[in-house]
Amino acid sequence: MDVGGVTFSFFLIFSGAAVFASLALYTRQPLIIAYIALGACIGPYGMSMVTDLSLLSDIGHVGIIFLLFLLGLDMQPQALWSTLRKSLFVAIFSSAIFLASGFAVARAFGFSTTDALITGAAMMFSSTIIGIKLLPTTVLHHRHIGELMIGLLLLQDLLAIIVLMVLLSGTDASTGTMGANLAVSLLSLPLLAGAALLAVRYVLLPLITRFDHFHEYIFLLAIGWCLGLAEGAKLLGLSEEIGAFIAGITIATSPISQYIAVNLKPLRDFFLILFFFSVGARFDLTLLGQVLAPTLVLAALVLGLKPVVYRFLLKGVSEKRPLAWDLGFRLGQSSEFSLLIAYVAVAGALISEQASLLIQATTIITLLVSSYIVVLNYPTPIAISDRLRRD
Secondary structure, three states, X not given: OOOOOHXXXXXXXXXXXXXXXXXXXXXXXXXXXXXXXXXXXXXXXXXOOOOOHHHHHHHHHHHHHHHHHHHHHOOOHHHHHHHHHHHHHHHHHHHHHHHHHHHHHHHHOOOOHHHHHHHHHHOOOOOHHHHXXXXXXXXXXXXXXXXXXXXXXXXXXXXHHHHHHHHHOXXXXXXXXXXXXXXXXXXXXXXXXXXXXXXXXXXXXXXXXXXXOOXXXXXXXXXHHHHHHHHXXXXXXXOHHHXXXXXXXXXXXXXXXXHHHHXXXXXXXXXXXXHHHHHHHOOOHHHHHHHHHHHHHHHHHHHHHHHHHHHHHHHHOOOOHHHHHHHHHHOOOOOHHHHHHHHHHHHOOOOOHXXXXXXXXXXXXXXXXXXXXXXXXXXXXXXXXXXOEOO
């Protein structure tokens, strides 16, 4: 048996995920916790049964791409613009508060100004995966809280892309080049959206209309469109997630969009299991002692501060108190973008190894604890309690 092959790795991951998920359900734990725990157990820093994490991480990232594509499929372009306008105030002020808080904690523990600034930037974002996956589908697509969450997460994603572009350009000695690259990338967003709308109108929809009785063809066309626009966005300096969301929203007006959404959900879940596995497997627990104290303080701050900030900011824009708390706790964690910021910054020698570990450890802890808080207290599709299970 080829123990180093992709097939054997998939066997270990999905068989192990089934075992860990069974244990999680019997002990009334969220399934996401099981996938991260499996990564820590059989990854390179555990039993070393799965070691090719770069490949698995790239494959798992496809799950996030499909997640954003499906999100776009269920949102009309007019509704998107209205949602973004409502969420702009909350997104800007909350990001500023979280940046300042993360910066203050890192500086208090003796990290350099650059380390502290990037750590604070990584704390600005909430998890798109946790937020969307733990919100019941009917609430996500048809109620006000779903609209607000989508708006906030999309604005945070755009902000995260700007941060990543700055970091990726940070090793360039020419500041003018960095600014030019950033400007080009931001201008690329409306150009990509416009080109996608034209392609959908004159190419995609005529093909769908003519061959809609070939279900396999529609399935392949949808996947090709999603991944193609994701790659196009990457070439323009944006992220694959933004490209996938544009791919979804441009065909949301077609009646076939709901058929595509239903059929792609199992594929999305397949890749998301790999993503959460890679999150657990990439973190070296033996190094946690180096940053344990700042990690616990920063994680506690994120878990405690984010729900409170969102509650007061949302109340300030005339949202009801129960909705404000609900949304605050659902967004009360760090993001998968935080992990990406840590990886990019340390690879470019912009921050120390300890600062990268601080960001990673804080993100993983907040993902775990926030999942518990939401699953045990609010309606979700994977709630342990029958009373809270919704989809």
